[in-house]
Amino acid sequence: MKNNSFSIPEKKKPLLEVKNFSLSFPQYKEGFEESNIHVIKNFELSINPGEIVAVLGSSGSGKSLLADSILGILPENAKTQGHVFFENEPLTAKKQSELRGKEISLIPQSVKALDPLMKTGKQVQSIVRNKKDKKKIQEDAFKKLGLPTATGKQYPFELSGGMARRVLIATAMVCDAKLIIADEPTPGLDKKTWNETLEYLKQLGKANSGMMFITHDIHAALKIADKIAVFYAGETVEIANKADFSGHGENLQHPYTKALWQALPENDFIPLKGNQPGFNELIPGCAFAPRCYKATELCQEKKPESTWVNNTMVRCFYARN
Numbered sequence: 273m274k275n276n277s278f279s280i281p282e283k284k285k286p287l288l289e290v291k292n293f294s295l296s297f298p299q300y301k302e303g304f305e306e307s308n309i310h311v312i313k314n315f316e317l318s319i320n321p322g323e324i325v326a327v328l329g330s331s332g333s334g335k336s337l338l339a340d341s342i343l344g345i346l347p348e349n350a351k352t353q354g355h356v357f358f359e360n361e362p363l364t365a366k367k368q369s370e371l372r373g374k375e376i377s378l379i380p381q382s383v384k385a386l387d388p389l390m391k392t393g394k395q396v397q398s399i400v401r402n403k404k405d406k407k408k409i410q411e412d413a414f415k416k417l418g419l420p421t422a423t424g425k426q427y428p429f430e431l432s433g434g435m436a437r438r439v440l441i442a443t444a445m446v447c448d449a450k451l452i453i454a455d456e457p458t459p460g461l462d463k464k465t466w467n468e469t470l471e472y473l474k475q476l477g478k479a480n481s482g483m484m485f486i487t488h489d490i491h492a493a494l495k496i497a498d499k500i501a502v503f504y505a506g507e508t509v510e511i512a513n514k515a516d517f518s519g520h521g522e523n524l525q526h527p528y529t530k531a532l533w534q535a536l537p538e539n540d541f542i543p544l545k546g547n548q549p550g551f552n553e554l555i556p557g558c559a560f561a562p563r564c565y566k567a568t569e570l571c572q573e574k575k576p577e578s579t580w581v582n583n584t585m586v587r588c589f590y591a592r593n
Contacts, residue, residue: 285360286318287482288342288451293354295334295341295506299552308351309551311337312506315354316578316585319451319484324477325511326485326493328532329503330548335486336381338503339453342484343378344368358451374401377449379473381456383436386428392439393424399447413442417472434465441472450481457485458492470495490532502529505549505559508578511585525586527564558587566590 295312311334356363397406417438477483510526521533534540546563561567
């Protein structure tokens, strides 16, 4: 049996570090009996300076709530446990309020986040801090993103979806944040705009100190990320290097990660049977066990803890050295 104590092998001090983080919401059953819906369980993640880490999971798996947790914008009834550190300091509610929109910036999933009553140039200029020539900074950002000069004088409804997303990216560019959280920034884009948006995000992540890229699209994750944290039923089941996604997935450790890789059309195109459990389903063992070809009685009864195998964090009793 492997040593299940969690430690991070990197020598660099992480920009963002999440340890054993859990998120739940109260639920009231008949008779007003209170129970908790566990959305995120024992989540672990670290992002080093200059690194882009993708959080990859299916739609509705709780990924966006992870972003809200880090930003400190959860609903009041949310309950959290665990530890989140930013530059080695605990990310308290007070610290989140101080850093949000400054040191930590969000690129939201929906272009509806743009103010429909304000021209896009003014919106981006309003983000610039402690600098005089805000208009020039905004115009330079638009130019880098391939947006026409006239874009700054337009309202969001006058822009295409791809242009509006680039405006959202510009807001992150001009705030000089150390950590960018990009929450599903590519859905609904055509192939050309998809490629361009990912390239802009990659440049932004590398120019700043780090990026958390939240997505359900494995192709997008592989195009932009250095590491990929695979999210399943609210847990990090594996944090793998981009290079491990090759061949038949021989270097991938968790059966779910391998299944995702082998299900791609350019690979074996093997569909993964079954469904991810819902938040209100209580599973005593490994959440993936009902769908896993490797599952044993141990997997059904006990949750695997995180361990490091060949420089990969994984939650599986049968990951190999």
